[in-house]
Amino acid sequence: MRAFKNIKNIFFIGIGGIGMSSLARYFNQNGFAVSGYDRTKTDLIQNLEKEGVQFIDEFNKEMLQEFSKEETLVVYTAAINVNNPFLKYFSEQNFECLKRAKVLGEITTGTPTLAVAGTHGKTTTSAMLAFMLYKAGLKVTGFLGGILNNFNSNYISTGSDIFVVEADEFDRSFMSLSPTHACIIAMDPDHLDVYETKRAFEKTFIDFAQKVTSKDQIFISEEIDLEGKKISLNSNNTDVYIENISIKNRHFYFDYASEDIQLRNIQSNLPGRHNVLNSAMALSLAISYAPEHAQVYADALSDFEGIQRRFNKVIDTDELILIDDYAHHPKEIEAVLDAVNDLYPDEKKSVIFQSHLYTRTRDFADEFIEVLNGFDEVNLLEIYPAREEPIEGINAKFLYDKITSEKYIIEKEEIKDKVFKNKNRIILMLGAGDIGLEVQKLLKNIAL
Structure with a gap:
């Protein structure tokens, strides 16, 4: 903790964010007085x-x-508006204010x-990786971008010999890191x-890859043109390959x-x-760090229970299968659709989709149209704006x-009927906005 040796208090602006909260847990565990704001x-x-964190x-x-x-460090996310009253106050009072990515880089540098990294798969892969190292008994701290079901937390820590981080490309955040692998x-x-x-966009990934000094310690999907x-998968012409893929009992x-x-x-x-x-990515990284535990890493996968909002079957009965997933990019939706088709090839599927950001939709x-047309029924919620102002049209x-499948525009109040009165048994609720909260509302209604 040499980077913050004179600091006693950490204040987070946007503490409820998934990345911010894991960092808050780290500082709280290490004896700092942690507090923060969110809406x-x-x-x-x-x-x-x-856990002892003060919230306002x-x-x-x-x-x-x-x-x-x-004695106070202020941490804020890249999504915080410059006119946020907390950020304005602390800046005007000359407090040290750092973006989350910068703080994460300060913590992990030298270890x-x-x-x-990657547009998709970061959260699941980093969680798998941290879990493998944990199961091997290594002293690992993992800052995760989702809630790991095994621990109901986005933070794993058994020591600080090694860090696992999700390298986020948004706002070029991952350029603050100094990865060894x-x-x-x-x-x-x-x-x-x-x-x-x-x-x-691609240039920034090239720059990130160059941060790893040994090309034996960086692993790249086959189709990506980087060193x-x-x-x-199913090709033995690469340095690492997966073969004999099969599905048994799902x-x-x-x-x-x-x-x-x-x-x-x-x-x-x-x-x-x-x-x-x-x-395969998680296994390769774990093996590159400590190859003597390779079999332990592989065995750990059968105990890995996944991440909340990553293909979670929140209802799984003979009458209804409801899958909740964070997918918000066309490629992510395609991956989810392929997965559900693998599991239920002969059944029709309905989707309730909330697009995230006007710019991404545009x-x-x-x-988006191409992949959504792969569902038998498409229900669209209004776009979740997050940090953006509306774009006309x-x-x-x-x-x-533009969608050619059976389609509807729905309000949130209609979700319950779209789920429980749907003619199709397989229903997916997808998006990175507040659609996840709607899933939780459904489950709470069932519990009542």
């Missing part, structure tokens, strides 16, 4: 409070005056750091509101092979071939007019 008290924030949900200048600028799962363009062009060890089984390591009949509880690739409209109807 609403979610279940995650309530858990933070139980409104601006209170008198309370903030209790903080000493010499072996395994970074998981890394993987890049996918490079499909995204966040064009930040990067503007596909070329600029490193290549990983593929579990995936596969073999892992590299020049030095062969692992057979690995069981994964996670659906979809994309998660087989994620598993920039990838054709891709970009809304749910913009997508609706």
Whole structure:
């Protein structure tokens, strides 16, 4: 903790964010007085409070005056508006204010750091990786981008010999990291509101890859044109490859092979071939750090229970299967659809989709249309704006007019009937906005 040796208090602006809250847990565990602001008290924030973190949900200048600028670090997310009253106050009072990515970089620099990058798959892969190292008894700290079902937490820590981080490309955040090992799962363009062009997006990934000094310690999906060890499914022409993929009793089984390591009949509880690739990435990173535990890592996959909002079967009965997933990019939706088709090939599927960001909806409209047309029924909620202002003509109807499947534009109040009175048994609720909260409302109604 040498980077923050004079700091006693950590104040988070946006503490309820999944990345911010894992960082808050780290500082809280290490003896700092942790507090923070967010707009609403979610279940995650309530858990933070139980752990000793102080939460406030409104601006209170008198309370903030209790903080000493010499002993307080202010952490904020890239999504926070510059006019946020907390950020304005602390900046005007000359407090040290750092973006979350910068703080994460300060913590991990100088220690072996395994970074998981890619437009898709980061959260699941980094969680798998941290879980493998944990099961091997290594002293690992993992900052996760989702709630790991095994621990009901987005933070794992048994020591600080090694860090596992999710290397986020948004706002070029991952450029603050100094990884010793890394993987890049996918490079499909995204966040064009930040990067503007596909070329600029790809250039940043190239720059990130160059941060890893040894090309034997960076693993790249086969189709990505970057230097490193290549990983593929069902092809033995790469440095690492997965073969003999099969599905038995709705579990995936596969073999892992590299020049030095062969692992057979690995069981994964996670659906979809994309998660087989994620598993291969996690295994490769873990093995590159401590190869003597290779079999332990492989065995750990059968105990890995997944991440909340990543293909979670929240209802699984003979009458209804409801799957909740964070998918918000066309490629992610495609992966989820492929997975559900693998598991239920002969059944029709309905989707309730909430697009995330006006710019993403506009920039990838054709891709969204193509993948949504793969469902038998499409129900569209209005776009979740997050940090953005509306764009004229970009809304749910913009997508609706182009979809050729059976389609509806619905309000949140209609979700319950769309789920429980649907003619199709397989229903997916997809999106990165507040649709996840709607899933929780459904489940609470059932409990009542």
